[in-house]
Amino acid sequence: MENLLEMRDIGKSYGEDIILSGLSFTLARGMAIAIIGHSGGGKTTLLSIMGLLQKATSGQVRIDGLDIAGLSSAMLAKLRGQYISFVFQRARLINSLTALENVIAPAWFIRRGENLEQQAQALLAHFGLSHRLHHKPQELSLGQLRRISLARALLLKPPILLADEPTNDLDPALAGEVAACLLAARQAGSGVVIVTHDVGLAAQADQTFRLADGALHSVACQ
């Protein structure tokens, strides 16, 4: 199955509020897709449906060909663990763990036995954080937390990597570094979805869509 993620005719409402409507989307292996759109348009909601954190109100979601309708929450969690990794808008790190431990923790459940510490250190070094390995989240800046969150997602080597405004609040040099790492995940066969306001980043994706009126519209900016 070439398509890691397929969404067909997705609708999502919160009460009376229709957020998504008639939305379709396909993510193939090794592809990076950027999604732009105005604030409040439903981009984060869409990513959370892609990432199996929320259910759509209507429509079909397939992960690697498997229709998720009717799966138990335990099965959904398993599928999420196997396929999906997030870089959230606000890094959700564990306050009692160091930067290095935060990066290793989720991967440890899946790939225990591999030399995760060495790989995590290499990723953090790549992001200029070698001197912050043993600091806790509350001792780190927003930009540092974002990079730790990205290192954590990359260490999982996920088939599907979902990033919500990953370069926000970063200075241009760091934003470029984060963008390069996200896009490089394609070479390992990951499908990458990046919600962004950063037109430079969107231009480097294989395809760009604008989320407007609840659906995705192709943007010819490449």
Ligand SMILES: Nc1ncnc2c1ncn2[C@@H]1O[C@H](COP(=O)(O)OP(=O)(O)O)[C@@H](O)[C@H]1O
């Ligand atoms: N859990 C929720 N309950 C009710 N409304 C929500 C919820 N999450 C998001 N919304 C609303 O859905 C709309 C889209 O939000 P969001 O997906 O965060 O947009 P974006 O990421 O594009 O800024 C907003 O109007 C927001 O207030």
Ligand SMILES: [Mg+2]
């Ligand atoms: Mg958002």
